[in-house]
Amino acid sequence: MSTRSVPTLNDVWGSSASDVYAAGFTVEDTGEDFIVAGAIRHYDGTAWTSTNQGDRTLIGVWGSSPGDVFATGNDGTILHGGP
Numbered sequence: 001m002s003t004r005s006v007p008t009l010n011d012v013w014g015s016s017a018s019d020v021y022a023a024g025f026t027v028e029d030t031g032e033d034f035i036v037a038g039a040i041r042h043y044d045g046t047a048w049t050s051t052n053q054g055d056r057t058l059i060g061v062w063g064s065s066p067g068d069v070f071a072t073g074n075d076g077t078i079l080h081g082g083p
Helices: none
Strands: 008-016 019-029 034-043 048-053 058-065 068-073 078-081
Touching: 008 034, 019 058, 019 068, 034 058, 034 068
Parallel strands: 008 058
Antiparallel strands: 008 019, 019 034, 034 048, 058 068, 068 078
């Protein structure tokens, strides 16, 4: 049986109260191994949405506008995007 952890969030950035990002990671216990996945959460003023991003721990998140957001992580990982 596989179980995924609640995300550990390492950093938060927002352009407003209705555009907030958080970055971190989750860990999945497969029963035989632990699998790390980068985690990005976005708050739109009403609800949080989540996506898992690859197999790297995400450490930071920053943006210059709502559509220009960067997340950084282990091993030189840099992700770029927006809602």
